[in-house]
Amino acid sequence: MKPTIEQISRHVDQTITLGCWLANKRSSGKIAFLQLRDGTGFIQGIVVKSDVGEELFQKAKGLTQESSMYVEGVVKTDERSPSGFELQVTGLEIIHEAVDYPITPKEHGTEFLMDHRHLWMRSKKQHAILRIRNEIIRATYAFFDKEGFVKIDPPILTGNSAEGTTNLFHTKYFDENAYLSQSGQLYLEAAAMAFNRVFSFGPTFRAEKSKTRRHLIEFWMIEPEMAFTDHEESLQIQEQYVSHIAKSVIDHCPLELEALDRDITKLQQIQAPFPRLTYDEAIVFLRGQGFDIAWGEDLGAPHETAIAESYDKPVFITHYPLGIKSFYMKPDPENPEVALCADLIAPEGYGEIIGGSQRIDDFELLEQRFEEHGLSEDAYRWYLELRQYGSVPHSGFGLGLERTVAWMSGIEHVRETIPFPRLLNRLYP
Template sequence: MKDHLDQEVTLEGWVRHHRKSGKIQFIVIRDGSGFCQCVMVKAEVDEALWEEARKLTTESSFRVSGVVQQNPRNQKYELLVKNLEIIHLSEPFPITPKEHGTEFLMDRRHLWFRSKRQWAVLRIRHTLVRAIRDFFDDRGFILTDSPILTPTAAEGSSTLFEVDYFDEKAFLSQSGQLYLEPAAAAFGKVYCFGPTFRAEKSKTRRHLTEFWMVEPEIAFAHLEDIMVLGEEFMKHLVQRVLENCTFELEELERDTSKLEAALEPFIRMTYTEAVEKLKGLGSDINWGEDFGGDDETMLTKEYDQPIIVHRFPKEFKAFYMEPDPEDDRVVLGMDVLAPEGYGEVIGGGERASSIDFLNDQIAKHELDPEPYQWYLDVRRYGSFPHAGFGMGLERAVAWICKLPHVRETIPYPRMLYRLKP
């Protein structure tokens, strides 16, 4: 609008709000890119046009022409209406300014994300998707798509969705990582970015059964390399949103100083140090136990910056993690925990490069070795140190937007008891 001040323009969109005040009508139009107030003055249009505009209902689609002007009181740009054409008069819109319950809104998710708040969240999600691709593409990573239908589990069979695949069983992918490791041997630096599925019967605010994950993998990289990359990556995402989503963050009333703090150096601590810290904060966690959501929340509320926790006990980490040569109780893994109580956003580390170790792990975890033989080929033919991580897009969106639940971070959320719309 600012590029067309005092010029006549035409907009097409939907009625966000319509207020009639004596001899003036105020119509807020949304066209997908933003919102604009259209001002119709009765004395400046003919009677037929005035009456036509009065028919407009919330979410009616229409075309409007007028002159762009700047409101002297709030400095916002608006449209002085010269002409208006109704394209479709909407039926009474079910979502109104009054309070609605979560189930009511989720049942109407296809309509709910027309609202300003949901519009802002999903535009920030789009910005993050572009930033993710730009980050890896600009650093020489090769996009290598991993399959969604897989014959094996990546991180344990208890959270797999099983599907019929002709005359055999298949599973919806939990992670693209196993397929990235062979790709790293071909291209050096690779990543995949797509939907993943976890059949966890969880109803927490952090879980979806279908979500998007980006996973980079780097040949000849170690734990330190991947911790540095993870920090650079998250800072890049935050910076991109701060630069490009000012209006959306304002709509969400997001305290941007909290995001700016994430541009400072991240906090680092070992799992052992984190457990001691948590005990001092009142947690009953013991060494060897995985963090619960409450533990992550407790820990992250102590710092303004994200926390990188590394060197976790091998008992609760994936079978393919490289053991720490200085302490065989732990593996060379790391998690990045977002501040403000949001917890794990990134998880990853160094992968085991020894075929003997991996065979022992497969047996220890009581996995069928046959489906993993192709994966073990990476260790048979030119084994090499390598490392990578995975970041769940929706958890990143939840933190950056400061949302109470991940269900608002994806257009059509899939949860334990939600499969539609």
């Protein structure tokens, strides 16, 4: 197999052949500098006219942006290079010459770049963001495997809502109504009763007409559910998990973080335990900051940002009023007006990245919640039966992948954190 740029350190002073594309180039008299990429990384190729001859040198100088090629050369160490290496080119075979590549080094508008997303993801910063996304996914599987979780895949087509909302994409399932899933949680609760600790990782859909920088129509969720686990234990697992993926990004994505000019010190502070604030304490704090907010109102993005700015780490906001939370959340036995739940708010203005709770495990209480929320008992009969046959205390949470990628990458908008974002007015490409 041909070596890749990612493996380049294994081939110092060796002659190798790279399959690659031309990201950019410049020339200085008798030397051409080729910025090469192969999908695993970027490296500079040096073409010296006196070493390669006129024909090859002119071929190198005439290369167009994003042309594909095989490049032969000797790997050399170079402390000035971000990767620590460069390639002294000795041969070049063009595979395909790209003509009039639309994304040039000049500035382009966001809509133009989104229309060319299939090409934009080749650029260095977009490439770095999606590599960080990949590392968070890899670290997620490693963490839950180490902690004894079983991967379970809930259905994407469902007959009802996980949270009783109307923000669902409707479709026909032969002669029945069906919806694209907004969460796999209810199915994972069933799986937890079979396997104890489970998690899912998959796409979810919200038909919310939102245009904010934090929202996507289609996004990916990591959703663990745990039997015999109370609210406090769940919070500990959440902070251990987030700390783990932050460390993995620091350890395995140094070049990507550098390409994004990410302040590493902010990521290094993401270590458990995380500070906690009850909803009551949050209301008092927000009023002290000049917010006009009544007890019982949900917290919006400005509220979350104001709270997060007081901390260097993510902060848990716990014990929200039952009235603004989902039907399945267990009331706090010491104060039944609030739920045993928490949202994890990321620092630097990135907002909520995790929502979680202890789930109701009492059959009669859950049945009462169905009535209060106007939910069909027939549609949820299977979910009720989980409380009928060996019910146990159990908890779970969901982490939004794209918001987490945006936060750890230090970028402003979640639309750059997924290969092909689905936004309110964007279904192309």
